[in-house]
Amino acid sequence: MSHLANLVADPKLLSARLRVGATQPEKLRRSVAKISQNGTSDLGEVEQIGELQQRLIGWAKAPPLPPLARRDLRNGCRTVLHPPHPLAEDDTVIDRLLGEVERNRRRAAFFAVIDAYLDGFDRDSSAVVSLARRLQALAAGWPWRDNDNWPDRITEFALLDPARSPEVLARRILASGDKPFDVLRTAGLDTAGRRFGGLVEAAFRFACNLVKKMKGQDAVSGQRILIEWARNEAGDFGYQRAWPDFVQASLIPWQIEEPSEAHKSALLGMLERFGGGDPRAVPGRWRTIMDEAPGAYAVLMRWLTRASVLQFLDIVDRLMPDYASKLMWSYRRAFWMSYLLSDGSTPGIDAAWVAFGDDGASLARKVARETGDKSFTAFGKQFDKSPQHAALILRIGDLTIVDWSHNAKFQVWQRQHKGHPELFRSAYRYGELYSAPIQGSHSSPRTFTWQKNLAKIIEGRNFFSPKPSWRPSGV
DSSP: OOHHHHHHHSHHHHHHHHHHTSSOGGGOOOBOOOOOOTTOOOOOOBOOHHHHHHHHHHHHTSSSOOOOOHHHHHHHHHTTTOSSSOGGGSHHHHHHHHHHHHHHTOHHHHHHHHHHHHHSOOTTOHHHHHHHHHHHHHHHTOOOOTTOOHHHHHHHTTTTOTTTHHHHHHHHHHTTTTOHHHHHHHTTOOSHHHHTSHHHHHHHHHHHHHHHTOOHHHHHHHHHHHHHHHBOTTSSBSOGGGHHHHHHHHHGGGSSSOOOHHHHHHHHHHHHHHHTSOTTTOOGGGHHHHHHOHHHHHHHHHHHHHHHHHHHHHHHHHHOOSHHHHHHHHHHHHHHHHHHTOOSSSOOOOEEEEEEOHHHHHHHHHHHHHHOOGGGGOOEEEOSSOTTOEEEEEEETTEEEEEESTTOOEEEEETTSTTOOOSSOSEEOTTTTSOOSEEEOOOOGGGTHHHHHHHHHHTTSSOOOSSOSOOOSOO
């Protein structure tokens, strides 16, 4: 099958290309191909879309109507909502085109215009709403065959009622448990073109808005259905224009309460795959979410921050060589967990990132392979210290803090200071993580000296100048 035949056989592919401007209709060249869809006959030569539409406009406005070839009728019906000259936007043209379908009982053309409607569905488009009314009248008098499922589908799912059909379909799919495709199949919307067409996309968006308002186990079930529903044949996200809706449905239910770790991990993995990467390291596609759904983005960053801090603590635990080191580390773990789990009475960690040496990086990748938890692969590399050292890079309010494992000093910068390291980078040059205007050691953990001094800085009780005279005591 030629590329053009694929486009015409699958209206969604055609409309997607036209909408994004990758290929203008004028550049579509003639091609010969054969397809079979919904019982239609073979498709012969397909002309340029705009050329065909212009010819049909001329035909519809020529008194009296001249004969129209079956091929022109069928292909014209497929393009009634497509640029560059949507035939459905002209009442005279669409009335005469559908009149030809009705008068000659052309099944292929009738199903073609139904496909065009399902694909180009837009409840806010007057052309789509008007086309739906015309199709309702045409379907009411159509000589259906005994094995035709369309009369029941049209009634059961309100397919030709633009105001109701997205909600009806969305609620049916959310009530289906883990079988969204069974509902799409029953509705006749399971083919490649229809499944990602305008009507199903509108239903998907409606379902996202319903799930966004759910709590607890209801949200878990709804999100699992959305994940399954959203996947295309390659396992990627299939409804690009609904990306912000989907992200909000995945995250807004968890603004206050937390899902299970298993469900959170599944959501994070899915969002990373569907979104094209970790939003901290690959922010491009996530900028829309930052602007349009800041509440959802805040939940995502909270989860990723927690994952980075726990990753740091877990890997460093395994790198500690002896009892004394582990004892020292236990105090540092308790200190940062108190800020990670802050109840609001103290500042919380706004963002976190990890930079490992070679040993920590190898161990993190090993843990990711063993557990299937991709969060362990999100880290940078440090070159300041030994291969066993790891740096936890934190942003808390106006502060950037780097806390090191083992016996390396903690580092603190205010926003005004030059040279404070950026989070979420893949690598840090020598000196970038160990050149802060204020530094402190972790000596004498049982006296809590360093904890008290660092807490004063974090909580705003001991700000410092670019060249501070005060430094924490200890080696």
